[in-house]
Amino acid sequence: MSQRELVVLGTASAVPTRRRNHNGYLLRWDGHGLLFDPGEGTQRQMSFAGAAANDLDWLCITHMHGDHCLGAPGIVQRLGRDGVAHPVTVTYPASGHAYWERLRDATPYWGRPDLVERPLEGDLVTFDGPGFTLSARPLEHGLDAYGYRLEEPDSRAFLPAKLREHGIHGPAVRELTGPLLEEVTTVRRGQKFAFVMDTRLCDNVYELARDADLLVIESTYLDSETAEAHDRGHLTARQAGEVARACGVRRLLLTHFSERYTAADDPLFLEQAGFDDTVLATDLLRVPVPRRRTG
Numbered sequence: 001m002s003q004r005e006l007v008v009l010g011t012a013s014a015v016p017t018r019r020r021n022h023n024g025y026l027l028r029w030d031g032h033g034l035l036f037d038p039g040e041g042t043q044r045q046m047s048f049a050g051a052a053a054n055d056l057d058w059l060c061i062t063h064m065h066g067d068h069c070l071g072a073p074g075i076v077q078r079l080g081r082d083g084v085a086h087p088v089t090v091t092y093p094a095s096g097h098a099y100w101e102r103l104r105d106a107t108p109y110w111g112r113p114d115l116v117e118r119p120l121e122g123d124l125v126t127f128d129g130p131g132f133t134l135s136a137r138p139l140e141h142g143l144d145a146y147g148y149r150l151e152e153p154d155s156r157a158f159l160p161a162k163l164r165e166h167g168i169h170g171p172a173v174r175e176l177t178g179p180l181l182e183e184v185t186t187v188r189r190g191q192k193f194a195f196v197m198d199t200r201l202c203d204n205v206y207e208l209a210r211d212a213d214l215l216v217i218e219s220t221y222l223d224s225e226t227a228e229a230h231d232r233g234h235l236t237a238r239q240a241g242e243v244a245r246a247c248g249v250r251r252l253l254l255t256h257f258s259e260r261y262t263a264a265d266d267p268l269f270l271e272q273a274g275f276d277d278t279v280l281a282t283d284l285l286r287v288p289v290p291r292r293r294t295g
Contacts, residue, residue, distance in 0.1 A: 003028050003029075003030070003031070004028065004029050004030065004191065004288065004289040005027075005028050005286050005287060005288045005289060006025060006026070006027050006028075006193075006214065006216065006253065006286070006287045006289070007025070007026040007027075007028065007049050007051060007284075007285075007286055008024075008025060008253075008255065008281045008282065008283060008284065008285040008286070008287065009021065009023075009024030009025060009026060009038075009042055009045035009046060009049060009283065009284070010022045010023050010024040010039055010041065010042065010045055010283055011023070011255045011256065011257060011281045011282060011283055012039075012067065012256070012257065012259065013067060013218075013220050013234075013256045013257060013258050013259065014065070014066075014067050014258075014259070015067075015259040016039075016040065016041070016067075016259075017259050019263070019282075019283070020257065020259075020282075020283060021039070021040075021041045021042075021045055021283050022039025022040045022041055022042070022067045022070070022071065023036075023037040023038070023039040023042075023067055023068050023197075023255075023256065024036075024037065024038050024039055024041075024042035024045055024046075024071060025037060025195065025216060025255075026046070026049070026051055026055070026056075027150070027193060027195075028055075029132065029150065029193075030130070030131060032057045032058070032129070032130060033051070033055040033056045033057050033058070034056075034057065034058040034060060034134075034150070035056050035058065035059050035060065035075065036060045036061075036062070036148065036195050036197075036216075037060070037061060037062055037067075037068040037069070037197060038059070038061075038068075038069065038070075038071035038072050038074075038075050039066070039067045039068060039069070039070055039071050040066070040067075040070045040071050041071060042071030042074065042075060043071060043074040043075060043078055045283065045284070048284055049284055052082070053075070053078040053079050053081075053082045053084050054082060054084050056075070056079070056084070056088055057086065057088060057089065058088065058089045058090075058091070058129075058134070059072065059075065059088055059089070059090045059091070059115075060090075060091045060092075060134075060136075060148055060195075061090075061091065061092040061093075061096075061100075062093075062139075062145050062146055062147065062148070062195070062197040062198065063093060063096065063141060063143060063144060063145035063146070063197070063198060064092070064093065064096035064099040064100075064143065065143070065198065068197065068198070069092075069099070069103060070103075072100075072103040072104070073103050073104070073106040073107065076103070076104055076109075076113060076115070077107070077109040077110075079111075079113035079115075080109050080110055080111030080112055080113045081109065081110050081111055082111075083111060084113055084114075085114070086114070087114040087115070087116045088113060088114065088115055088116065089116045089118055089127070090115050090116065090117050090118065091118045091119070091120055091125075091127070091134075091136065091146075091148075092117075092119060092120065093119070093120050093121075093143075093144035093145065093146055094119035094120055094121040094144075095121075095143075095144045096143075096144065097119055100117070100119075120136050120146050123137065123138065124136075124137055125137075125146075129150070131152055132150050132151060132152045132190075133150070133151050133152075134148060134149070134150050135148070135149045135151070136148050136149075137149070137204040137207055137208055138204060139196070139197075139198070139199035139202060139204055139205065140199050140200050140202045140233055141198045141199050141200070141233035141234075142232075142233045145197070145198055145199060145233075147194070147195060147196040147197065147199065147204065147205070147208045148194070148195040148208070149192065149193070149194050149195070149207075149208045149212070150192070150193040150194075151190060151191075151192045151193075152190035152191055152192075153190045154187055154188065154189055154190045155187075155188045155190065156181070156182075156185035156186065156187060156188060157185060157186055157187075157188040157294050158173065158184060158185050159184055159185060159186055162183060162184040162185075163184050166180070166183075166184060168184065186294050187294065188292050188293075188294050189292055189293040189294065190292075191213045191289055191290075191292055192210075192211055192212045192213050192214075193212060193213065193214050193216075193289060194208045194209045194212040194214070194215045194216065194217075194249075195208075195216045195217075196208055196209065196215070196216070196217040196218065196235075196243075197217075197218050197256060198218055198220075198233060198234060198256070199218070199233060199234070199235065200229070200230050200233050200234065200235065201235065201239055201243075205217075205235075205243055206243060206246060206247055209243050209244070209247040209249055210247045210248070211247065211248050211249075212247065212249045212250070213249075213250045213251065213289050213290045214249075214250070214251045214253065214287065214289045214290065215243070215244055215247070215249045215251070215252050215253065216253045216255060216281075217235065217240045217243065217244075217252070217253070217254065217255070218234060218235050218240070218255060218256035219235055219236060219237040219239075219240040219254040219255065219256065219257070219269060219273065220232075220234040220235065220236075220256050220257060220258050221234060221235070221236045221237075221258060222236060222237060222238075222261070222265065222268055222269065222272060223236055223237075223238055223272055225258075226238075236272070237254055237268070237269040237270075237272040237273045238272040238273065238274070240252065240254055240273055241272065241273030241274045241275040241278070244273070244275045244278075245275060249275075250277060250290045251277045251278075251279065251287070251289075251290050252273065252275045252277060252278045252279065253278075253279045253281055253287055254269055254270075254273060254278060254279070254280055254281060255281035257269070266280055277290075
């Protein structure tokens, strides 16, 4: 069975705490690894999670604030040191290219990984992956920032009862076409994953989150800091929950918490989100993508 899960490597915002490392999110998708926003300490967190540099195929950075990218030098150097032979696609806002160059070449290191750089520019950028598309849309955070959406196309699943009804079995199943194929199958919805980090509410938050099976979204603040959240280009837990409901999300993951909050505040994030299937992110948590829907 294919593995589709999110490995949470860090959940802090600007300042890490004793229980929350800086950002880092590894999406495992059918043998491919997409690492989003590696903050400081991501390389070590990957070791704790049992993940290796060779697992990475994509490195996706939403924006160039340190808590979202300062772990990139260690990741790049580890790719080189471990002799990762396959190409790793790197995406980041084009306006942050000078910062990316500094991160990539922060120090001398052994080996030279095959990095395929794909700067993000414009209102919608789309990449073709193996069995999925990865798209990026700009968000509102005071400097160029992008959110990501991974989506696989719909397919069709066979209905065993219908196959038996028509006496179809064995190799004949592979030869079905046209109306009969539609009669003995049902639509299997392609899975969707959305990743929304530092932003205030805007139209693209909803575009990214639409019908997502798993939405990973920042909830830096609680209601008491709603004004501060807007001023600083962030979301509250309540706003994250509202997005999930408006967009028909199946599972909501809250993360990127301000250092001002303690474990005693955790229940408030869940309460204010007010969404049935809400997961409060903790470091090294594994969150499965909900199973595909049919019909």
